[in-house]
Amino acid sequence: GAGVSQSPSNKVTEKGKDVELRCDPISGHTALYWYRQRLGQGLEFLIYFQGNSAPDKSGLPSDRFSAERTGESVSTLTIQRTQQEDSAVYLCASSPRGGSNQPQHFGDGTRLSIL
Amino acid sequence: QKEVEQDPGPLSVPEGAIVSLNCTYSNSAFQYFMWYRQYSRKGPELLMYTYSSGNKEDGRFTAQVDKSSKYISLFIRDSQPSDSATYLCAMSATSGTYKYIFGTGTRLKVLA
Numbered sequence: 001g002a003g004v005s006q007s008p009s010n011k012v013t014e015k016g017k018d019v020e021l022r023c024d025p026i027s028g029h030t031a032l033y034w035y036r037q038r039l040g041q042g043l044e045f046l047i048y049f050q051g052n053s054a055p056d057k058s059g060l061p062s063d064r065f066s067a068e069r070t071g072e073s074v075s076t077l078t079i080q081r082t083q084q085e086d087s088a089v090y091l092c093a094s095s096p097r098g099g100s101n102q103p104q105h106f107g108d109g110t111r112l113s114i115l
Numbered sequence: 116q117k118e119v120e121q122d123p124g125p126l127s128v129p130e131g132a133i134v135s136l137n138c139t140y141s142n143s144a145f146q147y148f149m150w151y152r153q154y155s156r157k158g159p160e161l162l163m164y165t166y167s168s169g170n171k172e173d174g175r176f177t178a179q180v181d182k183s184s185k186y187i188s189l190f191i192r193d194s195q196p197s198d199s200a201t202y203l204c205a206m207s208a209t210s211g212t213y214k215y216i217f218g219t220g221t222r223l224k225v226l227a
Contacts, residue, residue, distance in 0.1 A: 106158035
């Protein structure tokens with residue numbers, strides 16, 4: 001079946017521009033997660049959605065970062081006024097429900113480069 | 116000290132070797148332990164998922180958890196060049212949370 005899909009796969013933009021990253025989770029998965037992966041580093045948790053609500057936004061690095069989810073499906077991560085330190089791979093994952101006993105399945109990520 | 120420590124490698128082994136990949140952790144509340152494989156420019160792919168202590172085997176892969184030592188391992192038997200990837204460990208506490216804590220990953224290269 002279809003896995004987690006992310007678009008675009010690559011994004012190059014100039015410093016100061018806004019970017020939107022999209023995630024289509026596995027159908028029926030109510031839990032959705034965004035992570036950031038910097039080169040040579042582990043995955044950094046950004047935000048967790050259960051349905052369309054985000055009970056945990058604690059990982060968002062600054063108020064330039066926001067995310068939403070609609071229809072208990074597609075999620076968009078928006079970064080405003082991008083900075084060079086935002087360059088990273090942004091990964092989305094989904095699981096059937098929230099909880100540690102629900103393995104998370106990842107998309108291939110969006111590779112974001114800020115010039 | 117990081118909650119989860121993982122040797123970054125790279126680890127190079129000849130084809131057919133047994134590979135041992137390891138993570139240590141400090142949080143005794145961790146109960147769920149995962150191993151992911153990540154190929155270059157791809158997302159992490161779930162390999163093994165275990166709960167609490169013990170061993171779990173799936174084909175050429177064996178996951179081992181020693182909670183008393185706060186140490187987990189992934190063994191790969193008869194390693195193949197196609198196993199060349201970065202291996203990430205991840206762990207989480209009780210079922211009341213959803214947060215995974217990831218290691219930084221170990222790069223593995225299996226030489227033909």
